[in-house]
Amino acid sequence: MSIFDDELQQLKEKILKMGSLVEDAIRNSVHALVERDNALAIRVIDNDRLVNTLDVEIDEESIRLIALRQPMATDLRFITMAMKITTDLERMGDLAVNIAERALELNEEPILKPYIDIPKMKSIAQGMTRDALDAFVRKDKQLAIDVITRDDEVDDLKQVVLHELALFMVKDPSTVTRAMKISFVATYLERIADHATNIAEMVIYLVEGKIIRHTVQPSEKK
Amino acid sequence: MSIFDDELQQLKEKILKMGSLVEDAIRNSVHALVERDNALAIRVIDNDRLVNTLDVEIDEESIRLIALRQPMATDLRFITMAMKITTDLERMGDLAVNIAERALELNEEPILKPYIDIPKMKSIAQGMTRDALDAFVRKDKQLAIDVITRDDEVDDLKQVVLHELALFMVKDPSTVTRAMKISFVATYLERIADHATNIAEMVIYLVEGKIIRHTVQPSEKK
Numbered sequence: 313m314s315i316f317d318d319e320l321q322q323l324k325e326k327i328l329k330m331g332s333l334v335e336d337a338i339r340n341s342v343h344a345l346v347e348r349d350n351a352l353a354i355r356v357i358d359n360d361r362l363v364n365t366l367d368v369e370i371d372e373e374s375i376r377l378i379a380l381r382q383p384m385a386t387d388l389r390f391i392t393m394a395m396k397i398t399t400d401l402e403r404m405g406d407l408a409v410n411i412a413e414r415a416l417e418l419n420e421e422p423i424l425k426p427y428i429d430i431p432k433m434k435s436i437a438q439g440m441t442r443d444a445l446d447a448f449v450r451k452d453k454q455l456a457i458d459v460i461t462r463d464d465e466v467d468d469l470k471q472v473v474l475h476e477l478a479l480f481m482v483k484d485p486s487t488v489t490r491a492m493k494i495s496f497v498a499t500y501l502e503r504i505a506d507h508a509t510n511i512a513e514m515v516i517y518l519v520e521g522k523i524i525r526h527t528v529q530p531s532e533k534k
Numbered sequence: 535m536s537i538f539d540d541e542l543q544q545l546k547e548k549i550l551k552m553g554s555l556v557e558d559a560i561r562n563s564v565h566a567l568v569e570r571d572n573a574l575a576i577r578v579i580d581n582d583r584l585v586n587t588l589d590v591e592i593d594e595e596s597i598r599l600i601a602l603r604q605p606m607a608t609d610l611r612f613i614t615m616a617m618k619i620t621t622d623l624e625r626m627g628d629l630a631v632n633i634a635e636r637a638l639e640l641n642e643e644p645i646l647k648p649y650i651d652i653p654k655m656k657s658i659a660q661g662m663t664r665d666a667l668d669a670f671v672r673k674d675k676q677l678a679i680d681v682i683t684r685d686d687e688v689d690d691l692k693q694v695v696l697h698e699l700a701l702f703m704v705k706d707p708s709t710v711t712r713a714m715k716i717s718f719v720a721t722y723l724e725r726i727a728d729h730a731t732n733i734a735e736m737v738i739y740l741v742e743g744k745i746i747r748h749t750v751q752p753s754e755k756k
Contacts, residue, residue, distance in 0.1 A: 375614055382604050392597055395614060399621055399732075478714060482707040488700050492717065499721070510621075 316381050320390070323373055324449045327394055330366040330401050331445035333359065335438055337408035338504060342434040345415035345497065346427045353419070356412040363405035370398045389521065393514045397448065400507040404441065407500045407507075414493045414500075424480065424490045433469045433501040436462055440508035447515045456515035459508060466505035473498040538603050542612070545595055546671045549616055552588040552623050553667035555581065557660055559630035560726060564656040567637035567719065568649045575641070578634040585627035592620045611743065615736045619670065622729040626663065629722045629729075636715045636722075646702065646712045655691045655723040658684055662730035669737045678737035681730060688727035695720040 337356050344353035374395045377383065383391060440459050447455035477491040477498075559578050566575035596617045599605065605613060640646075662681050669677035699713040699720075 375610060378600060378614070379606060379610055384601060388597060388601055392600070392614065392617060395618060396621055399618055474714070478710050481703055481710045481714075485704040485707060488703045488710075492696070492700060492703075492714075495714065496721070499718070 316377075316383070316387075319373075319377055319381070320387065323370065323377065323391070323394060326366055326370050326373070327397065327401075328445060328449060330363060330370065330398065331441065333363050333366070334401050334404045334408065335441050337363070337405055338411075338434060338438045338441065338501075341408040341411035341415065342431060342497075342501075344412055345418060346431060348415075348419045348423075350416055350419055353412040353415045357409050360405050360409050363402060367398045367402040371395055386518070389518050393448070393518050396514060397445075397511050400510050404504050404507045407504050410500050411497050414497050418490060418493055421490055424487055424494065429469050429473045429476075430494070430497060430501070433466055433473070433498065433505075436466050436469075437501050437505040437508065440466075440505055440512075444508045444511040444515065447512060448518070451515070451519050453516055453519040456512040456519075459512035463505050463509045466502055470498045470502045538599075538605070538609075541595075541599055541603070542609065545592065545599065545613070545616060548588055548592050548595070549619065549623075550667060550671060552585060552592065552620065553663065555585050555588070556623050556626045556630065557663050559585070559627055560633075560656060560660045560663065560723075563630040563633035563637060564653060564719075564723075566634055567640060568653060570637075570641045570645075572638055572641055575634040575637045579631050582627050582631050585624060589620045589624040593617055608740070611740050615670070615740050618736060619667075619733050622732050626726050626729045629726050632722050633719050636719050640712060640715055643712055646709055646716065651691050651695050651698075652716070652719060652723065655688055655695070655720065655727075658688050658691075659723050659727040659730065662688075662727055662734075666730045666733035666737065669734060670740070673737070673741050675738055675741040678734040678741075681734035685727050685731045688724055692720045692724045 337359060340352050341356045343349065344356060374391045377391055378388070381387075440462050443455055444459045446452065447459065474495055477495050480487045481491045559581060562574050563578045565571065566578060596613045599613055600610070603609075662684050665677055666681045668674065669681065696717055699717050702709045703713045
């Protein structure tokens with residue numbers, strides 16, 4: 313294996329490491345909300361700096377590889393897409409931090425209702441994140457397409473959650489502050505799924521050399 | 535001027551063009567909301583495909599330049615940052631579309647109250663967008679720092695808007711649906727300002743060769 317192959321392999325491992333930290337953050341932030349676990353919420357917030365460190369490292373390593381190794385074709389696309397993917401992963405980490413922050417606030421107040429659809433949204437978004445990154449490092453187009461199709465389920469669940477929360481607020485004004493916070497959690501999860509979709513779209517570009525972003529009308533995204 | 539200088543200049547112009555389309559979208563989406571102008575909202579939604587076309591063109595042109603010209607140091611950083619910046623600009627365009635979609639929905643119902651802080655948020659976010667891109671193409675570090683400092687004003691205004699909307703919902707349950715939609719508009723504008731901040735942080739990297747992202751704790755971002 314050449315030095316360059318070895319360097320590419322290390323870059324892949326860093327991206328998977330970053331992805332696995334983000335996956336943990338998504339799962340733990342929702343767990344902190346559902347189980348009212350403040351210590352776990354604080355851990356999510358603290359651990360975000362590990363994600364941020366990898367974000368910077370991957371960017372710097374990518375630019376170094378391009379400058380020194382002058383990769384062509386697929387390798388160049390892989391490295392430039394890696395730099396774009398870190399932007400998505402970093403935002404996903406921030407969104408998990410936002411969920412943890414709302415969890416800390418909501419844990420101060422009585423439970424509005426048991427969470428049912430929020431954990432479902434979390435499971436789908438987390439699975440999309442894992443599969444999008446697997447698809448990226450394995451250049452697996454079919455898996456990437458599969459990730460993209462799952463985005464609608466998350467959007468539909470978000471609409472269900474928002475509708476239900478609106479009913480709570482209408483019936484009982486004392487629920488307004490909590491319901492607004494839970495509605496933000498639902499939008500954070502929906503955005504996490506959007507970022508996973510973006511990553512999957514980049515995988516297809518990587519494999520096909522063709523950019524498929526924006527083939528779905530943005531007005532269909534919420 | 536070399537061919538490469540000329541190609542770089544064209545890349546800069548495309549980025550500025552994309553930025554100017556996004557600025558128009560931000561301004562017009564809020565205008566459509568405040569003036570209850572459905573035709574303008576639909577124009578914002580339609581025009582987003584121009585933003586998306588430029589997004590793909592800039593990415594493809596950047597990869598082509600890296601592969602053919604093998605640029606070093608500052609030029610390589612400029613081109614790779616251009617690819618990351620298009621991701622931010624494209625999301626900002628999507629967020630303007632989201633504002634236009636909420637405007638169309640809100641225009642179906644009676645006005646809740648005159649909009650005061652939302653247009654203020656819009657003006658700051660729009661100015662941040664313009665200045666972040668100017669700072670990028672001119673490699674102006676001071677202007678980039680100035681953009682980053684303005685982000686707090688947008689965050690503060692968002693908190694004011696959300697607080698006021700919560701009061702409306704508590705006092706009068708018939709306002710819940712509208713107030714939730716307006717609260718989403720406030721969060722879209724806040725995210726537009728966050729993206730402008732990300733672009734400004736990349737400018738500092740471009741100028742200094744040092745990544746300053748994440749020197750602000752993510753928990754301070756809302």
